[in-house]
Amino acid sequence: MTYDELMSVLAGLRRAQIGNRRAPHKPLLVLWLLGRFAASGATAVTYDEAEDPVSRLINDFGPIVTSRSRARERAAMPFVHLERGLWDLRGRDGSDIGRDTPERGSLLRARGAHGRLRPEAETLLAAPGTLAAAARLLLEQHFTPALETPICEAVGLDLAAMDEADLIPAGRKRRRRRTGxxxxxxxxxxxxxxxxxxxxxxxxxxxxxxxxxxxxxxxxxxxxxxxxxxxxxxxxxxxxxxxxxxxxxxxxxxxxxxxxxxxxxxxxxxxxxxxxxxxxxxxxxxxxxxxxxxxxxxxxxxxxxxxxxxxx
Known part of the structure; x- marks a missing residue:
């Protein structure tokens, strides 16, 4: 996997449709994993560890649900369905957990579900500028500038401290805001x-x-x-x-x-x-x-x- 391939995978995350509403579940899971990587140098995590913080992120920055049980288990959807070219998801016994697995927190906990970003992705994220560039791409594609700070604070990312502006490789294209x-x-x-x-x-x-x-x-x-x-x-x-x-x-x-x-x-x-x-x-x-x-x-x-x- 190259830098461009990693960015392409992140830019192409398939989004669930909840009715006709946006569902930024996968970007929020990945941003949380990036914060975890920034803190520890690794993204390996069990579903049990991820369920509460990722569900809170989705509740805070995604469309609302009324069911308390669904609100508590919203991390299950992206945990199961995140693209396998980026994400390795396995059970307690090491067996692969497929994307056709039901999105139920109780089932994932019972199976000892645990995942991590693939080693080649983690290697790229360790290179100067890549982690901040990946976070910026997800924030720009799925949210609005006023939410950048609260989302970064919630996932533990400090983009300013990463000196992102100096480290993003030249040539990365963004949809620019119109001057004026x-x-x-x-x-x-x-x-x-x-x-x-x-x-x-x-x-x-x-x-x-x-x-x-x-x-x-x-x-x-x-x-x-x-x-x-x-x-x-x-x-x-x-x-x-x-x-x-x-x-x-x-x-x-x-x-x-x-x-x-x-x-x-x-x-x-x-x-x-x-x-x-x-x-x-x-x-x-x-x-x-x-x-x-x-x-x-x-x-x-x-x-x-x-x-x-x-x-x-």
Missing amino acids: FAEEVLQAYAYACAFCGFDGALGRHPVGLEAAHVRWHSQDGPDEVHNGLALCSLHHTLFDLGVLGLLPGLRIQVSPLYVTRSAAGKAVYALHGEPVATPRPGQPAVDAAFVLWHGRQVFKRPGAVTPDVRLG
């Missing part, structure tokens, strides 16, 4: 948060304001004003985490799963049902198709995910 997108979105909303109206500035320079994609850039969202909102840093993060969402008619919705005790936290509740600010004349409002995408793929709503799971 952020400024166009901020101008369209008169440099004020479309949710709360925050318009802070340091002298003549706006502070704490960001251009948010409604349909994420990593999920083919265009760098255009009709897919953007000017949001303060707090509401951008809450929007990307699915705490805040949009209703048809461009009103704000707050996830029923959001809880708080402080007065500052309760200010988020007050946003529910409030209209999103309209852009300046001549600028397009958010396209309804992107509102629908965010509602289906990001917003945390109880009962939003059906049990209809089809492996891709």
Whole structure:
């Protein structure tokens, strides 16, 4: 396996389909394994060790489920179905565990399931720059920038400390963000948060304001004003985490799963049902198709995910 082959395998991870929603189960398992490798130099792990932390990652950064038993065992899906060109999965007796094995945590625990990234992949990950490049690829393909820090913290990766920018081999292509997108979105909303109206500035320079994609850039969202909102840093993060969402008619919705005790936290509740600010004349409002995408793929709503799971 070469560097390019490893990156190709990671870029081509087949994703399960949960209803019509994204299911970043495999990328989250691999990111967790990369964090494990960064800490110990190895990825070998039993299902029993992986079940709780990987299931929490999927619950936090993937689509929601309502069944408590399913929430506890969500690591079973990627543990079984991660591509075998990358992943070696065996039982207690050393026998291979096939991808047709039922995705049940109780079965995997009973069989003593344990896996590791293949030795040739681990050898490549030990080379300067490869681990950070692999993590960056998965983050860019499956998530949005506001989630990079919380995901990396959750899996134990410090990309800045790896000096990734200097170590990524030349020639690796990324889907670049269009220059000017952020400024166009901020101008369209008169440099004020479309949710709360925050318009802070340091002298003549706006502070704490960001251009948010409604349909994420990593999920083919265009760098255009009709897919953007000017949001303060707090509401951008809450929007990307699915705490805040949009209703048809461009009103704000707050996830029923959001809880708080402080007065500052309760200010988020007050946003529910409030209209999103309209852009300046001549600028397009958010396209309804992107509102629908965010509602289906990001917003945390109880009962939003059906049990209809089809492996891709």
